[in-house]
Amino acid sequence: MSSVVLPWVRGGERSIPGVDAGERLESYVSDAILPVVQFYLVPAFAWSLVALLLATTVGVRAPWARFVAAAVALLPTALLGLGIVTAADPGPQAEAYEVRSQWICAAVIAVLLLLLLAAVVALLRRVYWIYHWFVVMFLVGLGALHLVAIGLLAATLHSDVQVTGFAWLTGVGYILAGVFAAIGTRGAAALAEEDRCQP
Numbered sequence: 001m002s003s004v005v006l007p008w009v010r011g012g013e014r015s016i017p018g019v020d021a022g023e024r025l026e027s028y029v030s031d032a033i034l035p036v037v038q039f040y041l042v043p044a045f046a047w048s049l050v051a052l053l054l055a056t057t058v059g060v061r062a063p064w065a066r067f068v069a070a071a072v073a074l075l076p077t078a079l080l081g082l083g084i085v086t087a088a089d090p091g092p093q094a095e096a097y098e099v100r101s102q103w104i105c106a107a108v109i110a111v112l113l114l115l116l117l118a119a120v121v122a123l124l125r126r127v128y129w130i131y132h133w134f135v136v137m138f139l140v141g142l143g144a145l146h147l148v149a150i151g152l153l154a155a156t157l158h159s160d161v162q163v164t165g166f167a168w169l170t171g172v173g174y175i176l177a178g179v180f181a182a183i184g185t186r187g188a189a190a191l192a193e194e195d196r197c198q199p
Helices: 018-024 035-041 044-055 065-087 096-124 128-156 165-197
Strands: 007-011 014-017
Touching: 007 165, 035 044, 035 096, 035 128, 044 065, 044 128, 044 165, 065 096, 065 128, 096 128, 128 165
Parallel strands: none
Antiparallel strands: 007 014
C-alpha cells in the first residue's frame, strides 16, 4: 500500500504516490536527479512487485512446492529483463551523462537478473538455503536502497514540497519483510530437519 497508493511527496495541493514517483518527481528536484534516485524511483512499482513475488516463495521445502516457487520467481526475472531494456534505451534526446547513467543501471539490473536465475536453479536442485538467503538479502538490500534514495531525494526537493512518512515506511517494510523471511527460512529448515529425524 505504501509503495503504490499512499503519497510519497506532498506540497500544497500536490500529492504524488509511490507508483508515480519516477515519472512526476523530476520537476520538483532542484538539480538533475541523482543516478541512485533515478535507478530506484523510475521503476519503483516494479521493485515492489519483484519484492512481493519473491517474498511469497520463502520457506518452501515440499518437492512439488519448489516448482511452484520457481515459476513464481521467474515472473520477477521478466520484470528485471524489461528493466534492462528500458534502462539501456535512454532515448535520442539524452545527454552523454544520462546515457552513461542508464547503461550503469542496465548493468546492475543484469547482474541482479543473473543472480536471481542462479538462485532459482539452486532452488530447483534443492539447495534451498542459497535461494532463501538470496531472497532475504534482496529484500533487506532493497529496503536499504529505498531509504538511501528517499534520503537523497529529500535533500534535493524544492522547499515547497516534502517527503512524507509513507515514503520512509516502504523502505522499513522491505527490511521487515527480509527479517521475517529469514525467520521463516530458519523455521522451515528446522521443521524439515525434524521430519527427517522422525522414524
